[in-house]
Amino acid sequence: MAIEDDVLVIGGGLAGATAALAAADAAPDVRVRLVTYKQSTLRHASGLIDILGYAPGSPEEGPLVDPFDALSDLPEGHPYERVGSEAVREALAFFDDVAGNAYAGDHTDANALVPTHGGTVKPTARYPVSTADGLASDDRDALLVGFETLPDFEAPLAAAHLEAAGAPFSARGATIPFPGIVRDDAKVTRYAHLLDQDETVTTGAREALATTVAERLADESRVGFPAVLGDEHAAEVRADLADALGADVFEVPMGPPSLPGMRLEDLLYDALEDAGVRVTSGVPVIDYETATEADAVAADGGSGADRIDRVVVDRNGTEIPHRADQYVLATGGLVGKGVRSERERVFEPIFDCHVPHAADRYDWFVDNVFGDQPYARFGLASDRDLRPLDAGDEPEFANLRAAGAVLGGYDFAAEKSGAGVSLATGYVAGTRAGEEVGE
Amino acid sequence: MATDTEVLVLGGGSTGCGIARDLAMRGLEVTLVERGNLTDGTTGRMHGLLHSGGRYAVSDRASATECIEENEILREIAGHCVEETGGLFVQRPEDSDDYFQEKLEGCRDCGIPARVLSGREAREVEPYLAEDVKRAIEVPDGAVDPFRLCVANAIDAEAHGARVETHAEVVDLLRDGDDVYGVEVRHESGPGKRTHAAAGTTEEITAEYVVNATGAWAGEIGAMADLEIEVRPSKGVMTIMNVRQVDTVINRCRPKGDADIVVPHETTAILGTTDEEVSDPDDFPEDQWEVDQMIDTLSELVPILEEARTIRSFWGVRPLYEPPGTGTQDPTDITRDFFLLDHADRDGVSGISSIVGGKFTTYRAMAEEISDHVCEKLGVNASCATADEPLPGSENIETLEAGMDDFGLRSPVARRSKQRLGSRASEVLETDEANPVVCQCEGVTRAEIRDAVDQSGTDLNAVRIRTRASMGNCQGGFCCQNMANELHPEYDEETVRAALDELFQERWKGERHALWGEQLSQAMLNYALHATTMNRDRDPAGEPTAIEFADFDGGA
Numbered sequence: 001m002a003i004e005d006d007v008l009v010i011g012g013g014l015a016g017a018t019a020a021l022a023a024a025d026a027a028p029d030v031r032v033r034l035v036t037y038k039q040s041t042l043r044h045a046s047g048l049i050d051i052l053g054y055a056p057g058s059p060e061e062g063p064l065v066d067p068f069d070a071l072s073d074l075p076e077g078h079p080y081e082r083v084g085s086e087a088v089r090e091a092l093a094f095f096d097d098v099a100g101n102a103y104a105g106d107h108t109d110a111n112a113l114v115p116t117h118g119g120t121v122k123p124t125a126r127y128p129v130s131t132a133d134g135l136a137s138d139d140r141d142a143l144l145v146g147f148e149t150l151p152d153f154e155a156p157l158a159a160a161h162l163e164a165a166g167a168p169f170s171a172r173g174a175t176i177p178f179p180g181i182v183r184d185d186a187k188v189t190r191y192a193h194l195l196d197q198d199e200t201v202t203t204g205a206r207e208a209l210a211t212t213v214a215e216r217l218a219d220e221s222r223v224g225f226p227a228v229l230g231d232e233h234a235a236e237v238r239a240d241l242a243d244a245l246g247a248d249v250f251e252v253p254m255g256p257p258s259l260p261g262m263r264l265e266d267l268l269y270d271a272l273e274d275a276g277v278r279v280t281s282g283v284p285v286i287d288y289e290t291a292t293e294a295d296a297v298a299a300d301g302g303s304g305a306d307r308i309d310r311v312v313v314d315r316n317g318t319e320i321p322h323r324a325d326q327y328v329l330a331t332g333g334l335v336g337k338g339v340r341s342e343r344e345r346v347f348e349p350i351f352d353c354h355v356p357h358a359a360d361r362y363d364w365f366v367d368n369v370f371g372d373q374p375y376a377r378f379g380l381a382s383d384r385d386l387r388p389l390d391a392g393d394e395p396e397f398a399n400l401r402a403a404g405a406v407l408g409g410y411d412f413a414a415e416k417s418g419a420g421v422s423l424a425t426g427y428v429a430g431t432r433a434g435e436e437v438g439e
Numbered sequence: 440m441a442t443d444t445e446v447l448v449l450g451g452g453s454t455g456c457g458i459a460r461d462l463a464m465r466g467l468e469v470t471l472v473e474r475g476n477l478t479d480g481t482t483g484r485m486h487g488l489l490h491s492g493g494r495y496a497v498s499d500r501a502s503a504t505e506c507i508e509e510n511e512i513l514r515e516i517a518g519h520c521v522e523e524t525g526g527l528f529v530q531r532p533e534d535s536d537d538y539f540q541e542k543l544e545g546c547r548d549c550g551i552p553a554r555v556l557s558g559r560e561a562r563e564v565e566p567y568l569a570e571d572v573k574r575a576i577e578v579p580d581g582a583v584d585p586f587r588l589c590v591a592n593a594i595d596a597e598a599h600g601a602r603v604e605t606h607a608e609v610v611d612l613l614r615d616g617d618d619v620y621g622v623e624v625r626h627e628s629g630p631g632k633r634t635h636a637a638a639g640t641t642e643e644i645t646a647e648y649v650v651n652a653t654g655a656w657a658g659e660i661g662a663m664a665d666l667e668i669e670v671r672p673s674k675g676v677m678t679i680m681n682v683r684q685v686d687t688v689i690n691r692c693r694p695k696g697d698a699d700i701v702v703p704h705e706t707t708a709i710l711g712t713t714d715e716e717v718s719d720p721d722d723f724p725e726d727q728w729e730v731d732q733m734i735d736t737l738s739e740l741v742p743i744l745e746e747a748r749t750i751r752s753f754w755g756v757r758p759l760y761e762p763p764g765t766g767t768q769d770p771t772d773i774t775r776d777f778f779l780l781d782h783a784d785r786d787g788v789s790g791i792s793s794i795v796g797g798k799f800t801t802y803r804a805m806a807e808e809i810s811d812h813v814c815e816k817l818g819v820n821a822s823c824a825t826a827d828e829p830l831p832g833s834e835n836i837e838t839l840e841a842g843m844d845d846f847g848l849r850s851p852v853a854r855r856s857k858q859r860l861g862s863r864a865s866e867v868l869e870t871d872e873a874n875p876v877v878c879q880c881e882g883v884t885r886a887e888i889r890d891a892v893d894q895s896g897t898d899l900n901a902v903r904i905r906t907r908a909s910m911g912n913c914q915g916g917f918c919c920q921n922m923a924n925e926l927h928p929e930y931d932e933e934t935v936r937a938a939l940d941e942l943f944q945e946r947w948k949g950e951r952h953a954l955w956g957e958q959l960s961q962a963m964l965n966y967a968l969h970a971t972t973m974n975r976d977r978d979p980a981g982e983p984t985a986i987e988f989a990d991f992d993g994g995a
Contacts, residue, residue: 044964116972117972118975132995136991137991151876151877160932166988334962416974
């Protein structure tokens, strides 16, 4: 007996969650399920929502002020070109709605420039409210605060770097001990927890931290910390610190494990629950079966492509079939392991969808680490309906769509387009899947 | 005529550093110049095998005997650089019984302790050996950290008054008639690297005597004074695995061949190697097939290597040499013995000798012989003490093994730090300041990084070879940035940024040869962290045109 749904989304990152939410939104009566295996890569990500920071193929140009201006110039095959720029706007509006007041930036089409933990600034379309007071276009002077036990963020260096980048304000860095951290190698989640729970250090952790910072604060009107300011009670932590310091407080996004990324994940899973999406986590999809030809012709009007009848999920060694009418593949790229490789080939591990790549693996890279890396573009090609295409440019399956980093043909790292592509393609794939069931 | 130094040593590899230490300990005034980092040439590009001599016990017995002697000395004087893994010469069913017997007898004739294990016994020692392995000879091979050992020699040379100048490339030999009296070097030292001279300047260094210890590059140095030194550089590839599949050195017991050794090394295992003559030691092809051959062939001995994760590959160049007229065709047949070329005797040019050939395990013996020669030339009567005096860090290792959590570090981190630092552990790790782990993969703390920065300045690759930071699974993706952070505030932002870029690019270089499977995923993650999260690929601080900040979102 298979578990029956209308839409089955495989993958629980930004693209998968968006697809599931969009499917539920498109057709309120459809049953939507999301299955995920490992932790999503959101905990690696900054938590920023980039749409397009730089025009692809123009490395000499600076950051784009308006990402939407550049969407129409994207090359054929780019995921944004596949879905069209209107869909990108709709997807972003959809995200704004889901994120509510947790994210900012929707008051303008212009990109924001957000200071990063390396001290550079990067363009992004939406940002967690925790970073809102840190924007680099804001000309208020800033004090950056680092912790001596957190080697990822050297605040004085980041301040000097911001100056070298030409930021229109003066930044100063200070390194302090973090009250209550006794282990030199405490995890960032420990810092967040201390503040979240306002644990007693000498006084409460928030007050103790504010006191330590206040001694260093001159006349700066905003103070930036590494992104460890609480988890579940982040807004409260920030507000308390701001009150005590008499200055606005913001977070500088950090590398993994990233609290802003984890907060975004929590936000999405709350939304999935509210939308009635069933979530099955911790299980890999290991196999699939196609429908018989007669069924396929009947259901698909004879397009010729196979239909996926069911996928098989492995739950602790037990193989459990899941059947749906429409499927969305949102398993991630090379990082999320939705795209894998061996010495001789690059492949998509669940459905073995075609992944275009050079036969010789020495053609997968270029010698400059930040050069135009072919491997960064690995992923599925798709039609405008986001159905993965086989080597002959025909849909692999009639009822499978792909979303997010499993799609190829773009370099999200160079373009700063990762979250945007996940949102846009997740939104389109989910919406179409929901609509198709609803028809 | 007054000279800048008594002896000038060219080359900062194991041989050059060994010579500098030896002569400095004998009381001579020594200057060493190296065009890159210490270990930049062959020393930094070996598989880390401390030979028992077993490898040469059939074909080259003089070398075999010398190896076992030096092997025993290095265990004594460089305990913190050596891991006594032991080694196996493994016979597969298709490998010759006669050769196995010859190997065994050769070992015994050369004084190499050797014991035969059955296939079953060998698999008890190394469970991942192929099931059809027939039998093995156990020998005292070991693993050695060439970086730490070489640096320890340089540090001790400095402690005895030597000047060690890295990033100083020899651009000319100074020759007056038939006498070589020094070199001209070009300094490439960026801020803080070695700040004896500003970057881009040249300096003439004069000396009573010059020793050319540049190995595979000896011919190029000789050519600057019209001396013909016919080294025959031979390249070999090594592939690094992300974990130790074996804890013992595994050799294939057959006459010769490519891809026949696995050396456990720190947290990794290193597969080696090929042997192919090249014309230019700085420019030769690094071919994909060599990496594939390494994995495919060694999987015959250790089958799980087929599926294992490799983290990078690198190529080294052997400084092979044979006396003129020998005419050996195959580089694997060229002796691993070393040769001292006295250019006065050989070419009628005084003031300089060259050292060519040889191998890492016998670097100390080579240094001793050359130092004897130099002393004779200069009329100095002093004897060699390098076989008895421990290298810095190696004194009293055993007392350090006791107690694990002295420095407020987690046990695994403390243990690894102590192994790396040896007797210097207290000096480096005892600090009142916060000492977080900077490199998670290799468990390297801030104190160790800062100690290395004190030694080598902003050159993060020099910090890397001293500490192993950025040499684990992530190949620096997670820690390069944090290593660079440790340079601040001693060095300014621009210098730190350049140092970070240089290290990150260097880490990528070897990783390119391991780009499939897990490591390709890792590469994408590293790229994403540095390009997406940090925007380091489009860092506005490095861009020619300024950003119009006012055009962007300034907040609601």
